[in-house]
Amino acid sequence: MTWRNLFRKPINEQDTEAMSAEVKPAAPNRGVPAHLAQAIEKRSAGGPSPNQDPEQRKLAGLRRRRVAILFDIEQGELAASPDNPWTQRIALLGEAMTNVGDDLVEASKVEPGPNHPVPATPIAIGAIDSGDAASVAFSIGANPFLYSEDPDWAERGHQIARSELVRRSGEVDALVPDDTREELREPLRAHLGDSLFVMASDLRDRMLDGEPLPPSPSLADHAAPCPVCGGWTDWRGTCQNCARRNARIMELKREEGRLLDERSREGEERRRLIEGLPLARKRLRDVEADLARLGETFR
Numbered sequence: 001m002t003w004r005n006l007f008r009k010p011i012n013e014q015d016t017e018a019m020s021a022e023v024k025p026a027a028p029n030r031g032v033p034a035h036l037a038q039a040i041e042k043r044s045a046g047g048p049s050p051n052q053d054p055e056q057r058k059l060a061g062l063r064r065r066r067v068a069i070l071f072d073i074e075q076g077e078l079a080a081s082p083d084n085p086w087t088q089r090i091a092l093l094g095e096a097m098t099n100v101g102d103d104l105v106e107a108s109k110v111e112p113g114p115n116h117p118v119p120a121t122p123i124a125i126g127a128i129d130s131g132d133a134a135s136v137a138f139s140i141g142a143n144p145f146l147y148s149e150d151p152d153w154a155e156r157g158h159q160i161a162r163s164e165l166v167r168r169s170g171e172v173d174a175l176v177p178d179d180t181r182e183e184l185r186e187p188l189r190a191h192l193g194d195s196l197f198v199m200a201s202d203l204r205d206r207m208l209d210g211e212p213l214p215p216s217p218s219l220a221d222h223a224a225p226c227p228v229c230g231g232w233t234d235w236r237g238t239c240q241n242c243a244r245r246n247a248r249i250m251e252l253k254r255e256e257g258r259l260l261d262e263r264s265r266e267g268e269e270r271r272r273l274i275e276g277l278p279l280a281r282k283r284l285r286d287v288e289a290d291l292a293r294l295g296e297t298f299r
């Protein structure tokens, strides 16, 4: 679409302006040499100039308005035609929505999470220091664990959040039952490592908040089967398998909503352009009548 170019000033405007300013006919399209008429047209399109008379300015304004209305009409006729960009985009967005819908069905399927039972080995809670450099000690059977915050953190004056607990001692590998299938050993080790960190942080926070400590924790509290997918849940009952599935579902629903919005915007724009056609045509007739009264002819 080149209609916008009509509003751009030509580079050699200085020269043409000087020429046309000398001539300045009352009715520019009558009896003016073609190259001058063009120069006047260009100058008029460039906006009002201080040495234009009111009639020239009015003419220029009407011409600009006519070009803008012609553009509206062109867009409206395009929108009303059977093969138009809006309908094409709406169809593409519909296809994308179908794909997202298929992905949602797929993502909503509950795949069984990994599980292998762990023994209810009691966890003996040891010393918990919730001070500036917190530390949490506990034993799982004969396996002692110690978590503590980064000892440097208190010296970093700008630190606002508490630093995370870090496992200083304790063998997570030793907690993986011997009869665990080979392909589940690493996932279970990672799961127990994460869950013990969650428990250590929970114990520190309970101590900090003056809340009671859990009465009889055991290793089994770190691998209870998820009621939805049967996978391991952690100390707080969170199932990573379900959390991942739910995050994927949320992501797809956001995408679905975005596509739906975009599709209705396209539809609304097309409707607005079509509905605006009668008024645009009427405005064109009016502006052309005004231009004709000033001596302008069309086509």
Ligand SMILES: [Zn+2]
Pocket (backbone or CB within 6 Å): 113, 226, 227, 228, 229, 230, 231, 239, 240, 241, 242, 243
């Ligand atoms: Zn689950």
